[in-house]
Amino acid sequence: MNRRLSTRGRRELTKPAVYAGLVVIVALLPLFFGSPYIQHMLILTFIYIIAAVSFRTIVISGQFPLAHAAFMGIGAYLAAMASKWLGLSPWITIPLSALVTAGIGMLIGYPFSRLRALYYAMGSLFFGIGVIQIIYAGGSWTGGYSGLTGIPALLPGTISKIPYYYFFLGLALVSIIALYRIEFSRIGTNLKAIAQSHVVASSVGINESGYRILAVGVGCFFVGLAGAGYTHYNMVLSCSSFNFMATLWLVMYVLIGGINSFAGPIIGTIILIIIPEFFRDLKMFSPFVTAAILGIVVYLMPQGLVSLPQMVRSRLTERRNTKKVSHAS
């Protein structure tokens, strides 16, 4: 008993060191991968990690947001239009559009906070479709079907992707830390309490709809941030990047990585963006591959890929124990 406690204590100490080591490795990656294409994929990974982790922040409050990519689109298009038509600097449009996206999310979240489970999912699904229709109907303001081009760059004059790499690495880290702190504080506990039983949560004084709207606001802020950052990196926007299919990809990242764990969406996003790169000739089959991965993960690891190390560990101890038993007998 004592020994187990001490190893747990040691693990608590080594955890921050492991995370710091991981960050250093990720920060050094551009030294090993000089190809701009790989760097581009890594930058996209950072952006989608922010989207997937913020998706899960809404999920822990018991809501399933099927408009998350649409909110990313709201952030992206707001930033694009504010810089292209109003001439604002990307350094202003990125935080500003994240804030406005959060505002819109909370405004929409207010009536939706009364809808639960499936009803919230359906309500947000149709809201997302509506957003895409509005962007299509926006004429020259939004570029409509042909998309928006000529959006000012965040770092004008740099051809290299490396400055962008570090900008998005930083943005992802800040977002991850901010969302981690929410989940592992009393705020996150209250959100999880509401998800388990909103009636019981209200009976101890937790404001159910207030907390649900807060979760949506926080989730939308960070996905808006990701969308706005993407805008000024890509400099071209197309509506189809934010449609229902895009939301489904986020759902896949979260489910395959593990919806019950904070690290799940991060791992899911990394795996699902990187694995398809090995099968680029088969890109047209990628939905099938993803479906196959989801099937395998759900069947073998219901808690998602994040539970893989723990599963291996428990299998090993199981085998060791059975060996001991057979030796003893």
Added chain:
Amino acid sequence: MLLEINGLTKYFGGLAAVRDFDMHIDEGELLGLIGPNGAGKTTIFNLTTGIYGPTKGKIAFDGKDIVGKKSHEIARLGIGRTFQLNPLFGNFTVLQNVSTSFHLHPRSSLLDIYFNTANYRRNEAYISEQSLEILKLVGLDKVKDELAKNLPHGYQKMLGIARALAVKPKLLLLDEPIAGMNPSEIDFTLTAIRKMQQQGITILLVEHNMKILDLCERVVVIDFGQKIAEGSPKDVRENKEVIRAYFGGERVA
């Protein structure tokens, strides 16, 4: 008077679950609300705690009208409650169930929580200490690290009471606290309820089990949404209306 209910009526579609119901609870009292299944007892609880709004009637707590207030606002005023079913947060540990329920006392602001200020840490330390104390009162301190959903039924019911106590209620509403318990659990629960009353908490008990009568000073009997009797446990037991409601006729034995 701590709680005063006047002319309370609730229709679900065409069905009157509660009709023209009057009741009051004095400070420090232990009042029993009894009646057969489907009499409207739980509906009265749900109306009092803001889960639904009444069709008609008044509910005043501590002199304040609470009709139209939401559940969490009513909890803030000092009404704690337990539930017959789903009485807890199943995926939290026993201790987490109680510490989460300390949402109001002491209350940390969102910014305090987010920035992990000294104030928040002090509050959380106080909460862990208080939670353990409540768990001791209901006899669950030995299983504090178990997941709530893995507890046996009787323990889950006690945890529901512990959770309601974390609201620091002036009025505690207990919805069938001994339903489904074994005899030793019932004894333990009744002792715990008496202890809470001694600590100055006013208690309203709902039961359809007549056994709990003797604990109460005053009993209100409800059937088909209407009050049919009120008085001391002894009076109520002799009351013809009550006997008819429970046994469908005159008492034989």
